[in-house]
Amino acid sequence: xxxxxxQVPTTLQVPGFVAGAFAxxxxxxxxxxxxxxxxxxxxxxxxxxxxxxxxxAPVLLDKKRIKSGRCQAIVANSGNANACxxxxxxxxxxxxxxxxxxxLGIPEELVLVASTGVIGQPLNVSAFEAAMPKLAGQLSPTGxxxxxxxxxxxxxxPKAVSRHGRIGDKAFxxxxxxxxxxxxxxxxxTMLCFVCTDMGAKPDLLGQALNEAVAGSFNTISVDGDxxxxxxxxxxxxxxxxxxxxxxxCARAFQVLLNEVLLTLSLQIIRDGEGATKLVSIxxxxxxxxxxxxxxxxxxxxxxxxxxxxxxxDANWGRIIAAVxxxxxxxxxxxxxxxxxxxxxxxxxxxxxxxxxxxAGRVLKTDRFMITIDLKLGSxxxxxxxxxxxxxxxxxxxxxxx
Amino acid sequence: xxxxxxQVPTTLQVPGFVAGAFAxxxxxxxxxxxxxxxxxxxxxxxxxxxxxxxxxAPVLLDKKRIKSGRCQAIVANSGNANACxxxxxxxxxxxxxxxxxxxLGIPEELVLVASTGVIGQPLNVSAFEAAMPKLAGQLSPTGxxxxxxxxxxxxxxPKAVSRHGRIGDKAFxxxxxxxxxxxxxxxxxTMLCFVCTDMGAKPDLLGQALNEAVAGSFNTISVDGDxxxxxxxxxxxxxxxxxxxxxxxCARAFQVLLNEVLLTLSLQIIRDGEGATKLVSIxxxxxxxxxxxxxxxxxxxxxxxxxxxxxxxDANWGRIIAAVxxxxxxxxxxxxxxxxxxxxxxxxxxxxxxxxxxxAGRVLKTDRFMITIDLKLGSxxxxxxxxxxxxxxxxxxxxxxx
Numbered sequence: 001x002x003x004x005x006x007q008v009p010t011t012l013q014v015p016g017f018v019a020g021a022f023a024x025x026x027x028x029x030x031x032x033x034x035x036x037x038x039x040x041x042x043x044x045x046x047x048x049x050x051x052x053x054x055x056x057a058p059v060l061l062d063k064k065r066i067k068s069g070r071c072q073a074i075v076a077n078s079g080n081a082n083a084c085x086x087x088x089x090x091x092x093x094x095x096x097x098x099x100x101x102x103x104l105g106i107p108e109e110l111v112l113v114a115s116t117g118v119i120g121q122p123l124n125v126s127a128f129e130a131a132m133p134k135l136a137g138q139l140s141p142t143g144x145x146x147x148x149x150x151x152x153x154x155x156x157x158p159k160a161v162s163r164h165g166r167i168g169d170k171a172f173x174x175x176x177x178x179x180x181x182x183x184x185x186x187x188x189x190t191m192l193c194f195v196c197t198d199m200g201a202k203p204d205l206l207g208q209a210l211n212e213a214v215a216g217s218f219n220t221i222s223v224d225g226d227x228x229x230x231x232x233x234x235x236x237x238x239x240x241x242x243x244x245x246x247x248x249x250c251a252r253a254f255q256v257l258l259n260e261v262l263l264t265l266s267l268q269i270i271r272d273g274e275g276a277t278k279l280v281s282i283x284x285x286x287x288x289x290x291x292x293x294x295x296x297x298x299x300x301x302x303x304x305x306x307x308x309x310x311x312x313x314d315a316n317w318g319r320i321i322a323a324v325x326x327x328x329x330x331x332x333x334x335x336x337x338x339x340x341x342x343x344x345x346x347x348x349x350x351x352x353x354x355x356x357x358x359x360a361g362r363v364l365k366t367d368r369f370m371i372t373i374d375l376k377l378g379s380x381x382x383x384x385x386x387x388x389x390x391x392x393x394x395x396x397x398x399x400x401x402x
Numbered sequence: 403x404x405x406x407x408x409q410v411p412t413t414l415q416v417p418g419f420v421a422g423a424f425a426x427x428x429x430x431x432x433x434x435x436x437x438x439x440x441x442x443x444x445x446x447x448x449x450x451x452x453x454x455x456x457x458x459a460p461v462l463l464d465k466k467r468i469k470s471g472r473c474q475a476i477v478a479n480s481g482n483a484n485a486c487x488x489x490x491x492x493x494x495x496x497x498x499x500x501x502x503x504x505x506l507g508i509p510e511e512l513v514l515v516a517s518t519g520v521i522g523q524p525l526n527v528s529a530f531e532a533a534m535p536k537l538a539g540q541l542s543p544t545g546x547x548x549x550x551x552x553x554x555x556x557x558x559x560p561k562a563v564s565r566h567g568r569i570g571d572k573a574f575x576x577x578x579x580x581x582x583x584x585x586x587x588x589x590x591x592t593m594l595c596f597v598c599t600d601m602g603a604k605p606d607l608l609g610q611a612l613n614e615a616v617a618g619s620f621n622t623i624s625v626d627g628d629x630x631x632x633x634x635x636x637x638x639x640x641x642x643x644x645x646x647x648x649x650x651x652c653a654r655a656f657q658v659l660l661n662e663v664l665l666t667l668s669l670q671i672i673r674d675g676e677g678a679t680k681l682v683s684i685x686x687x688x689x690x691x692x693x694x695x696x697x698x699x700x701x702x703x704x705x706x707x708x709x710x711x712x713x714x715x716d717a718n719w720g721r722i723i724a725a726v727x728x729x730x731x732x733x734x735x736x737x738x739x740x741x742x743x744x745x746x747x748x749x750x751x752x753x754x755x756x757x758x759x760x761x762a763g764r765v766l767k768t769d770r771f772m773i774t775i776d777l778k779l780g781s782x783x784x785x786x787x788x789x790x791x792x793x794x795x796x797x798x799x800x801x802x803x804x
Binding site: 311 | 453455456457483485486488520521522523630706710713719721723724726727728732733735748751752753791792793796797
């Protein structure tokens, strides 16, 4: 298995935010299944949601509420996705938000909700309602990591990261937690991510910054438009740092940190790919345009035959070049070069030699490497991150509900 | 495992055709790796080839030669795909065809070739050249089944089928052999199919009939345009029956049989899906147009999360509806019905009840069933055939080259 990132970040605190988690009883093993993030003052908020046409109740509710640009609390549960649950599902999402609002003493419109788990089953609202006052009573400035734990489904480790910046004599923090692990087509696993910052912002600028960061992170592990019913990324900015995105220097510094935080979480999600043993970046160069580069990179990254060969540590470049040829973009088979890290395995569409295969075989035995595909047709490129497809992936997903 | 179709068809003979196979030494276990089909008189010929932009040498050669509309012999080898082998690969394909022509005493332009196996390695031409006279010397009217055996790579059983028709007092036969087994995205496995008939034809009518039959068979287990580097379907018609496609009654009767033969082979290929334990048809109804229906059916059929749930015999309809929602076509989540055979599991986007889940669970325990998805938006439909994704699939494909 891949080395997992086991240490608890000690710097996850953001001034003005408290968080915590609780075991409300919906997970069979009795572990935490309900997480809450609370901003002591109403925060500026922005979100990015699934583009799947089948959208879970919490997504529908949040999309409506976040139009106000304000949020004071996020409540997330695991074990049940509250998706394909109809009108009752919407009422249940609202009831969970209302219970949190009551426990926290804030307007219910300032509560956003998120769910992950099995689709199509009614949410056990009364268990969450009963848990909410206890959960609200034990929130703490160091509780974000507990939220990451409570969101886990097939995840094997909690995902959390923070970065700190400084503009003049003022410091600011960006801390985030995420969940997600289904990786054969990364886009198909529910991905939740909540970001807290003490940067000040107005909703439109915060939304722009979030969109840019998502494009360079979660969207490099996900085919455009192909997402689960529940994918949700939320950012809350409470402004306590005294800094504001309206100043250019702040905007630039914040963007750098936000990009870094979301990319790090994306790579943590891939590292936690269900059954994954390798984290592999697919870099396409020399494409006529960026769209072509992305299509080729995704076709290779999502090819089950390529992914099983990676698991088998087999330098089977024929499967890579066959995936390039069916990506639906114009290519010239006779100009393609393929590298495993810095080992050139294919030049102008032809295999190099046995020495190169042996060297590529050594790269394949590592758990983190890059496959570069140079189409030599232009100057555009794209990189996507993926993992291998193992027997454990099938085992995990065949048994998920039972 | 799925029950395999083990019996040797006794009716594979077609007047005027002889065939056979030989172990030329390219397979490690010493089994047959070279097959030959010979028409005693030059036959009318038509073909359908991969749309992958990376095309193997035999495909490039055949596409050139078949323009004449005539063919007298087909030679197919397994173990090596002769793909991504450059100019030398083309010369090797020509050399194999020439050796066959010499051994058979026919013009080399009347020989078509096909290869399946590992990409990017040079063909061992001299072994095939040495084998050719021996192979040509032992062709027999009952040899088609041996050709099916010689084409096998990860296939676990040979695929062969025949049908017989009659117009007035004249009989005609359609017999075919095929190979193919990689099924997680069915389109990615090399598929070879050779059809022999004693129907008479001109190339254009034969080509039309072949296109129609492929559309209803191999293209229902394959995403349009997504094919391997080597996919090839060839039909040879020698006219010995005295019947001809130019007569409407003959054309109709031939089309029915050809459709049936190719569909049967398609289903045999799915049954031999690598590691497959179930043959599942995905039927989409009520779509606004056929393209939408096909896209939805393929998105569900190719979803690894759906396929692993099928393997796990888990009636996880949430994964099905999530795949429908990301298929890229307009749908209404609130009108979708889903059936497992005749068990209604989802009505108007909502799960039915536990009794339905239990009944669907019983359907899932069988090895052949249909999932029907009714979008209730229009009157168009499409059906694709697929199999489940098992731990054995990963094992087979991780180890394929080694």
